[in-house]
Amino acid sequence: MMNRFAPLLAHAETVKDRHILDLFAADPERARDFAAEAGPFLFDYSKTNIDAAGMGLLLALADQAGVAERRAAMFSGQKINETENRAVLHTAWRSPAESILVDGHDVMPPLRATLARMAEFANALREGRYRGQGGAITDVVNIGIGGSDLGPAMAALACTAFANGPQLHFVSNVDGAHIHDTLAPLNPETTLVIVASKTFTTIETMTNAETARVWMADVVKNPATQFAAISSAVDKTAAFGIPPERVFGFEDWVGGRYSVWSPIGLSLMIGIGPEAFARFQAGAAAMDAHFLSAPFSANLPVLLALVGLWHNQVLGHATRAVLPYEQRLARLPAYLQQLEMESNGKRVSMDGADLPYHSGPVVWGEPGTNGQHAFYQLIHQGTRVVPCEFIVTARGLEPDLEHQHLLLVANCLAQSEALLRGRALEEATAIMRKKGLEGAELERQARHRVFPGNRPSTTLLFDQLTPETLGGLIALYEHRVFVEGVILGINSFDQWGVELGKELALALAPVLEGKADGAAKDGSTRALAERIRELRGL
Numbered sequence: 001m002m003n004r005f006a007p008l009l010a011h012a013e014t015v016k017d018r019h020i021l022d023l024f025a026a027d028p029e030r031a032r033d034f035a036a037e038a039g040p041f042l043f044d045y046s047k048t049n050i051d052a053a054g055m056g057l058l059l060a061l062a063d064q065a066g067v068a069e070r071r072a073a074m075f076s077g078q079k080i081n082e083t084e085n086r087a088v089l090h091t092a093w094r095s096p097a098e099s100i101l102v103d104g105h106d107v108m109p110p111l112r113a114t115l116a117r118m119a120e121f122a123n124a125l126r127e128g129r130y131r132g133q134g135g136a137i138t139d140v141v142n143i144g145i146g147g148s149d150l151g152p153a154m155a156a157l158a159c160t161a162f163a164n165g166p167q168l169h170f171v172s173n174v175d176g177a178h179i180h181d182t183l184a185p186l187n188p189e190t191t192l193v194i195v196a197s198k199t200f201t202t203i204e205t206m207t208n209a210e211t212a213r214v215w216m217a218d219v220v221k222n223p224a225t226q227f228a229a230i231s232s233a234v235d236k237t238a239a240f241g242i243p244p245e246r247v248f249g250f251e252d253w254v255g256g257r258y259s260v261w262s263p264i265g266l267s268l269m270i271g272i273g274p275e276a277f278a279r280f281q282a283g284a285a286a287m288d289a290h291f292l293s294a295p296f297s298a299n300l301p302v303l304l305a306l307v308g309l310w311h312n313q314v315l316g317h318a319t320r321a322v323l324p325y326e327q328r329l330a331r332l333p334a335y336l337q338q339l340e341m342e343s344n345g346k347r348v349s350m351d352g353a354d355l356p357y358h359s360g361p362v363v364w365g366e367p368g369t370n371g372q373h374a375f376y377q378l379i380h381q382g383t384r385v386v387p388c389e390f391i392v393t394a395r396g397l398e399p400d401l402e403h404q405h406l407l408l409v410a411n412c413l414a415q416s417e418a419l420l421r422g423r424a425l426e427e428a429t430a431i432m433r434k435k436g437l438e439g440a441e442l443e444r445q446a447r448h449r450v451f452p453g454n455r456p457s458t459t460l461l462f463d464q465l466t467p468e469t470l471g472g473l474i475a476l477y478e479h480r481v482f483v484e485g486v487i488l489g490i491n492s493f494d495q496w497g498v499e500l501g502k503e504l505a506l507a508l509a510p511v512l513e514g515k516a517d518g519a520a521k522d523g524s525t526r527a528l529a530e531r532i533r534e535l536r537g538l
């Protein structure tokens with residue numbers, strides 16, 4: 001397979017040592033020229049080493065890779081998830097389209113009916129018409145993992161200011177501590193448990209669901225009445241004992257990590273109400289419309305993808321930090337880790353050939369300003385370059401605390417400015433000289449205070465974090481991952497890489513219990529299993 005990035009790699013050789021500040025000096029309009037807008041979002045990528053020639057090559061790459069054709073195929077329900085022979089239509093759940101055909105069937109009528117059932121259930125619960133044994137529902141526990149947890153958990157936190165329903169809780173880890181600590185303060189008589197699993201076979205979720213059922217059965221006469229299920233395997237939900245009126249199904253053409261728009265978002269809908277949930281979907285639909293219609297040079301998902309590929313593939317930076325200056329986006333980096341790394345962490349192309357370049361980057365991050373007091377040291381002065389993606393809102397949602405939000409925003413801009421500008425040795429020396437240092441000690445101390453600068457970052461700015469802007473933000477990242485995947489030539493919609501560990505864990509459980517022989521295991525695994533058996537008194 002040919003390396004698609006070859007022309008860009010050649011271009012990068014000629015520009016990689018250039019300072020980004022020189023690009024600003026050469027082009028007074030750079031901040032305008034290397035930025036684009038979509039609805040409420042402004043994406044500024046001027047603080048990168050991309051110039052007009054580089055952008056031309058990146059845009060040509062998107063054309064050559066067939067992004068437009070693949071995009072049309074995705075939105076029209078073609079089976080672009082080729083290793084699972086599935087369409088990729090999470091966008092249908094937020095689509096205003098009258099009809100979308102998959103295998104000749106219109107998927108929209110049943111989908112609209114499910115959304116209406118969800119809204120009816122959410123309203124009944126919020127208004128106290130659907131009740132637990134002890135009265136109105138006060139708490140909702142969503143049990144799921146991966147996409148069946150991260151999406152609603154991330155979004156529920158992001159929408160805290162809009163929460164006006166029962167308290168939401170999220171249990172994902174099979175570690176008993178997670179469900180124990182979550183359920184301990186709750187009253188089973190006024191709690192609804194939602195079992196969220198696309199496959200309804202995931203061991204973590206089914207184990208936690210069983211634990212929750214036992215917890216509830218201690219107090220509630222008919223625990224099934226306080227359970228709901230979300231799955232694309234509705235036959236299995238009946239086997240678990242959840243009655244069909246509280247089962248919300250979806251088709252397998254919605255990937256787990258793309259499923260927050262589907263019934264997997266039920267907990268969020270209960271927490272913020274169906275109307276706010278519809279605004280969340282509408283924000284995403286607006287981003288879909290932009291992605292479908294804007295020319296690539298002004299298309300936010302395409303631009304985010306191209307800038308990402310420039311850093312990851314062309315300049316070779318292995319990681320990407322996502323740094324939201326919004327405390328309520330604290331779970332966004334974790335959400336994006338699954339979205340990006342489960343989608344684009346693949347080592348073979350669609351046809352099974354080895355990739356002649358790396359797969360997608362390692363994605364990580366924390367909200368600012370907390371990260372500043374933790375890992376930004378390395379970002380500023382470490383020897384490796386970490387491209388940073390700042391996400392920031394102009395205004396907070398607490399009018400009385402706008403002075404705090406202003407400080408937050410100032411910190412965000414200061415970080416990208418510091419990364420760009422750095423601090424030269426002369427400046428650091430002058431500062432230390434003013435403090436009274438001289439000679440060799442002055443030189444030594446000054447060197448510790450040098451910032452190399454010329455470190456790339458992008459800034460995504462919007463007004464406020466609302467359900468609409470959150471929807472747009474998530475859709476923006478979904479499509480960015482899609483475009484990166486198309487250009488890498490991989491299938492972004494399967495996740496075979498998670499299977500091996502699941503199989504081995506199943507086989508190891510009996511070894512740890514002493515019921516099976518671990519002789520075939522490697523020496524380390526055998527020794528660890530033996531020590532664990534000893535510690536557990538087996």
Ligand code: F6P
Binds near residue numbers: 147148198199200498
């Ligand atoms: O193990 C990975 C994975 O399949 C994810 O892709 C998915 O989001 C998660 O597990 C949960 O799967 P399910 O919703 O089927 O329980």
